[in-house]
């Protein structure tokens with residue numbers, strides 16, 4: 001067995017031991033996943049891992065996959081799961097934490113099935129930020145963070161990929177009763193009020209009767 005295979009097995013083993021709590025955060029490009037994750041981190045102590053940010057960092061690190069990642073991102077396409085899952089596993093283990101918001105993953109059926117097969121982790125639930133395309137387009141074109149894929153041509157490709165490949169994943173988790181859907185077209189603070197309700201531990205009704 002090569003050193004890379006051994007390293008991957010070690011990552012898988014470390015994660016399986018920890019049994020981390022995972023929430024998948026999904027929604028169209030520009031729906032506010034990153035914005036709301038930052039707030040959830042502050043209020044509820046999760047660790048935020050954005051698959052897109054990890055891929056951008058990997059691309060910028062000069063890795064052997066750098067050119068492939070850049071080409072896929074510029075086309076709004078989804079990078080093979082093997083690459084993204086390794087980055088996620090490494091980030092989870094290296095963080096030393098056990099409560100994660102995994103933002104922008106799984107983006108397609110391949111991502112979903114491979115993550116489950118490799119890590120054996122089932123998400124606690126899926127947070128889905130639902131927002132109309134015109135609003136997504138407006139937000140991304142105003143984002144100004146220097147992202148190469150924030151141009152109208154790539155935005156439209158990303159939105160098409162979202163409809164064709166990512167929505168079916170959301171439907172898969174809906175059928176399992178795991179989706180918490182939020183109206184993400186509202187202002188940031190209003191969206192976060194709805195998010196807080198989901199993350200705030202529920203007080204059992206029976207507690208009030210005692």
Ligand SMILES: Nc1ncnc2c1ncn2[C@@H]1O[C@H](COP(=O)(O)OP(=O)(O)OP(=O)(O)O)[C@@H](O)[C@H]1O
Pocket residue numbers: 027028029030031032033034035036052104139140142143144184185186187188189191
């Ligand atoms: N509820 C909101 N109302 C208006 N603007 C918002 C809202 N939420 C986020 N934004 C703005 O929209 C832009 C996109 O937000 P953000 O980066 O959080 O989205 P994202 O879902 O992570 O996008 P991507 O999938 O492209 O990474 C940012 O400029 C952000 O400030």
Ligand SMILES: Nc1ccn([C@@H]2O[C@H](COP(=O)(O)O)[C@@H](O)[C@H]2O)c(=O)n1
Pocket residue numbers: 029050051052053055072073074076077078079080084103104105106107111149158
């Ligand atoms: N699971 C994923 C997530 C992202 N990508 C690629 O990164 C781009 C940007 O993602 P954001 O979440 O930061 O918008 C995305 O368009 C994909 O090209 C991926 O391949 N797999």
Ligand SMILES: [Mg+2]
Pocket residue numbers: 033034050052
């Ligand atoms: Mg983001």
